[in-house]
Amino acid sequence: MAITREEVLHVARLARLSLPEPEAERLREQLSAILDYVKQLDRLDTRDVVPTSHAIETGTPFRDDVVEPFGDREALLANAPDRLNDCFRVPRIIED
Amino acid sequence: MAFETVIGLEVHAQLSTRSKIFCACSTAFGASPNENTCPVCTGMPGVLPVLNRKAVECTIRTALATSCTVQRRSVFARKNYFYPDLPKAYQISQYELPIALGGHVDIEVDGGTKRVGITRIHMEEDAGKLVHEGEFAGAQASLADLNRRSGPLMDIVSEPDMRSPEEGGAYLRRLHDILVYLGVCDGNMEEGSFRCDANVSVRPVGQAAFGTKAELKNMNSFRNVEKALEYEIRRQVELIEDGGKVVQETRLWDAGAGVTVSMRRKEEAHDYRYFPDPDLLPLIVDDSWIEELRATIPEMPAAKIERLGRQYGISRYDAGILASTRALADFFEASAAIYGGNPKTTANECVHWKDAILAGTLSPETISHAVEDRERGTVSATASKKLVELVLSTGKPFRTLRDEQGLTQLSDTSALDLLVDKVLAASPKEVEGYRAGKAGLLSFFVGQVMKESRGKANPKMVQEVLRKKLGPPMV
Amino acid sequence: MANVPVHEWSLLEAARKVRGKEISSRELTGAILARIEAIDPKIHAYITVLPEAAAAQAAACDEEQAKGALRGPFHGVPIGLKDIFCTRGVRTTCGSRILRDFLPPYDACVTEKVLAAGAVVPGKHNMDEFAMGSSTETSFFGATRNPWDVSRIPGGSSGGTAAAVAAAMCFAGVGTDTGGSIRQPASLCGVVGVKPTYGRVSRYGMVAFASSLDQGGPITRTVADAAALLGVIAGYDRRDSTCVDIPVPDYLAAVERPVKGLRVGLPKEYYEGGGLSPEVRAAVEKALKALTDQGAEVVDVSLPHTEYALSTYYLIAPAEASSNLARYDGVRYGHRAEGASGLIEMMSRTRAEGFGDEVKRRIMIGTYALSAGYYDAFYGKAQKVRTLIRDDFTKAFESADVLLTPTAPTPAFRLGEKTGDPLTMYLSDIYTIPCNLAGIPGISVPCGFSTEGLPIGAQLLSKPFREETMFTAAGAIERALPMRRVAPLEG
Numbered sequence A: 001m002a003i004t005r006e007e008v009l010h011v012a013r014l015a016r017l018s019l020p021e022p023e024a025e026r027l028r029e030q031l032s033a034i035l036d037y038v039k040q041l042d043r044l045d046t047r048d049v050v051p052t053s054h055a056i057e058t059g060t061p062f063r064d065d066v067v068e069p070f071g072d073r074e075a076l077l078a079n080a081p082d083r084l085n086d087c088f089r090v091p092r093i094i095e096d
Numbered sequence B: 001m002a003f004e005t006v007i008g009l010e011v012h013a014q015l016s017t018r019s020k021i022f023c024a025c026s027t028a029f030g031a032s033p034n035e036n037t038c039p040v041c042t043g044m045p046g047v048l049p050v051l052n053r054k055a056v057e058c059t060i061r062t063a064l065a066t067s068c069t070v071q072r073r074s075v076f077a078r079k080n081y082f083y084p085d086l087p088k089a090y091q092i093s094q095y096e097l098p099i100a101l102g103g104h105v106d107i108e109v110d111g112g113t114k115r116v117g118i119t120r121i122h123m124e125e126d127a128g129k130l131v132h133e134g135e136f137a138g139a140q141a142s143l144a145d146l147n148r149r150s151g152p153l154m155d156i157v158s159e160p161d162m163r164s165p166e167e168g169g170a171y172l173r174r175l176h177d178i179l180v181y182l183g184v185c186d187g188n189m190e191e192g193s194f195r196c197d198a199n200v201s202v203r204p205v206g207q208a209a210f211g212t213k214a215e216l217k218n219m220n221s222f223r224n225v226e227k228a229l230e231y232e233i234r235r236q237v238e239l240i241e242d243g244g245k246v247v248q249e250t251r252l253w254d255a256g257a258g259v260t261v262s263m264r265r266k267e268e269a270h271d272y273r274y275f276p277d278p279d280l281l282p283l284i285v286d287d288s289w290i291e292e293l294r295a296t297i298p299e300m301p302a303a304k305i306e307r308l309g310r311q312y313g314i315s316r317y318d319a320g321i322l323a324s325t326r327a328l329a330d331f332f333e334a335s336a337a338i339y340g341g342n343p344k345t346t347a348n349e350c351v352h353w354k355d356a357i358l359a360g361t362l363s364p365e366t367i368s369h370a371v372e373d374r375e376r377g378t379v380s381a382t383a384s385k386k387l388v389e390l391v392l393s394t395g396k397p398f399r400t401l402r403d404e405q406g407l408t409q410l411s412d413t414s415a416l417d418l419l420v421d422k423v424l425a426a427s428p429k430e431v432e433g434y435r436a437g438k439a440g441l442l443s444f445f446v447g448q449v450m451k452e453s454r455g456k457a458n459p460k461m462v463q464e465v466l467r468k469k470l471g472p473p474m475v
Numbered sequence C: 001m002a003n004v005p006v007h008e009w010s011l012l013e014a015a016r017k018v019r020g021k022e023i024s025s026r027e028l029t030g031a032i033l034a035r036i037e038a039i040d041p042k043i044h045a046y047i048t049v050l051p052e053a054a055a056a057q058a059a060a061c062d063e064e065q066a067k068g069a070l071r072g073p074f075h076g077v078p079i080g081l082k083d084i085f086c087t088r089g090v091r092t093t094c095g096s097r098i099l100r101d102f103l104p105p106y107d108a109c110v111t112e113k114v115l116a117a118g119a120v121v122p123g124k125h126n127m128d129e130f131a132m133g134s135s136t137e138t139s140f141f142g143a144t145r146n147p148w149d150v151s152r153i154p155g156g157s158s159g160g161t162a163a164a165v166a167a168a169m170c171f172a173g174v175g176t177d178t179g180g181s182i183r184q185p186a187s188l189c190g191v192v193g194v195k196p197t198y199g200r201v202s203r204y205g206m207v208a209f210a211s212s213l214d215q216g217g218p219i220t221r222t223v224a225d226a227a228a229l230l231g232v233i234a235g236y237d238r239r240d241s242t243c244v245d246i247p248v249p250d251y252l253a254a255v256e257r258p259v260k261g262l263r264v265g266l267p268k269e270y271y272e273g274g275g276l277s278p279e280v281r282a283a284v285e286k287a288l289k290a291l292t293d294q295g296a297e298v299v300d301v302s303l304p305h306t307e308y309a310l311s312t313y314y315l316i317a318p319a320e321a322s323s324n325l326a327r328y329d330g331v332r333y334g335h336r337a338e339g340a341s342g343l344i345e346m347m348s349r350t351r352a353e354g355f356g357d358e359v360k361r362r363i364m365i366g367t368y369a370l371s372a373g374y375y376d377a378f379y380g381k382a383q384k385v386r387t388l389i390r391d392d393f394t395k396a397f398e399s400a401d402v403l404l405t406p407t408a409p410t411p412a413f414r415l416g417e418k419t420g421d422p423l424t425m426y427l428s429d430i431y432t433i434p435c436n437l438a439g440i441p442g443i444s445v446p447c448g449f450s451t452e453g454l455p456i457g458a459q460l461l462s463k464p465f466r467e468e469t470m471f472t473a474a475g476a477i478e479r480a481l482p483m484r485r486v487a488p489l490e491g
């Protein structure tokens, strides 16, 4: 199953990966090969099969509603590529 | 052509938990930027979510109060999209399998009752806040504050059952009352604790299929929701009448301009690639937990209005005011329990002193004492009001103040007898005149007795004693 | 044994000698740091070496011990960590440019537990970028070499950890395994590697690749070391919702248990394909003989959906990864592209610059598999086949206590040999992947060498939360087939 260039570019946009031309074509070929391979799953009839998200099937545990402050805001902000005071700073959001 | 409006509402209510839905940071409003954050809610590499039990309980209680079916197994999914206020680049939200399905809320419109269906209730985490540097349009940068990130949200989706902005407003107010009654949400719309999006469409009367809908956002008060709906309905009807077509889109309400504005978004933004969050296991709710929570559901507003009217014989209007706030209704019932008397008087007092009661500065004892003393004639209406004001300013008990201030009315008949005898003895001419037919002189005697008692006598009783002593005037 | 160099001691031996004051932690740590300095330029098993911090930790251990206090079972012993475990204030890169300078504000649960056990951390091990790879060639920091033949890969993604252990540059290490990333490099480097049951070891602070498959586990030179280290890092952690609250048994005791009567299942599908090298087959047969010689029984079992495991894995893991790796957007930490004119461009260029080819490839596959119109055909389908694969194991374990298979189809291949063809590279995990999909535990134990002198490992799989059974079988194989565990490298 061949994936088209448009699909590759669409998926790259969804995944926020800028793709220069040659890379897009190489990825198109590799993805097509991988998707061809995984299409073997179609040979299996799974109509009545329940999907598995986890190998364990207990319910999710809970936290009590208790506040435990982390207490080191600076350590959380210290890795920021750009910041203003105690906020993370990002380029303008307006889409062109 | 006549058109019919179809409205469905989606309410995002911030749950009243102390900590966030998936981490132990505080949910307190108004903290300095990123003060209430930790590795989990800032989406550091390697962090994992753990579900807040209280958030689940708030949601189950809401589901029960709105007659939804609580799902024994529900699943958290990831909604994937990139935005700087979304640190993990996905929002954890229930998608295919929400915690509650199929309920309803009854609203009152045009003197009748209408049932609005609830499609589903699900839980999710809130986004952070973005502040733009400078003017939005010319902003070169934005600042992300993640305090609100991962706050616990409950998403309540109605059926498209409402047919007018008034019905929409009535539904929202009723739902708001229910959440506040349950104590699961503080209901503060300005702080964003109770937010609403609307789906609205119009169709020619008699047509079965729905028209194309627009999604309205950014309405932060009941009134704004109604206004936005009114505007949008008018816009759609005019568009169709002019031969145009409504397009499915998201529109923002601009409260200043009083219009809805299209919020253009790229197509791909809608491919959220939902899938079950592998970091959380299914949310399992058993029967005993549900029953335990059912026992904590208080009487809901509609039932309370009905019962207050029936049980206390007060008007539907008064019952409505009392029941508008659970605390006020509870206060009324506590006061009425201390002193029975005429509950209408108690209701009037509660309505009159509503603000002080809700501010927590008055006790049911104060109101019940005020009502009792008035009904027994121990204090006058004016004195009672003055005394309650004094309670508020001094904090002293009502009856202590009454005695200190000497604001007791004289209602003791033997004491009144003496005063009346004294006045009558001093005014023989007037007594004669009264007996000769000048009935109007009665108020003269009352005035004299009041003067003699320095205003403390109970005027009603003074009249009674006077009538008895003077006998009927000759006509 | 008296002339075994310090750095070649087993983990338990080193711990015993520190406890017995035969050696100080300073000396022990000094020996390891010296070994790293001498050997690692050839191997490149470490992304970050922490000589000062390790020396300080060792000094503190010695001081505490002088006052009579021991931190835990590994007091003063150097144990390395794959650079996927967050270490507070110590850079954690996950082998990626995008996290090149990332300083975690917190410790992973595994980090905490290893430190609480008294271990000294000499450094952070190299790995395939975000654990995506089977050769440790996708690391932004350069490939790691196999200590047995430096022209070959050490396996991956925990190749740095396996190579560091095989080259005696630490007494043990903790790696992670999503589709074989502990067992396959352990096999290729001639050491022991354990992938515990899903939910046995907390994932908190372990940078996520595929959340429903990832597990941390030990890489050591002996089975007993692995059992002891797993005993330390396993256990409930309330910060990980998928961590299971089951008591941690005494794994070490299980290693010595007899295998008499143990039912060893041989899944026929693992021995049928043409990809299995004859040398690997012969070595695994020796391991089987070691077990039957000691009284184990052989049963034939079938795992009929084995041929679908690779496809299933290469849909589920990339799908989860595409979402897990979306957080690297240049906003809060890590690399950010310079000079972007708007937010979308900043994010897209940051990610294009920050991620390597294999990571991008998997993000693309995963995004595609989850996207509108393809979910049911790809991700949804894979989740259903996962059920079939899991059911295969449940059935096999009705007649067998433990399954014996090769760990990898071939011994270590050469650097660059498979980098051009992703699918061929993926095939090196063909025997390890089903275990992750089923959530069961697995161990790779050395069972021989190829004619070229390259190590070969046998894989043992047991029922969920029954790691003891595979430790028992692995212990029996190890006792029957004693072999060199430290690669013959001259410093």
Ligand SMILES: [Mg+2]
Pocket: B093, B124, B155
């Ligand atoms: Mg929502």
Ligand SMILES: [Zn+2]
Pocket: B020, B023, B024, B025, B036, B037, B038, B039, B040, B041, B042, B150
């Ligand atoms: Zn937090």
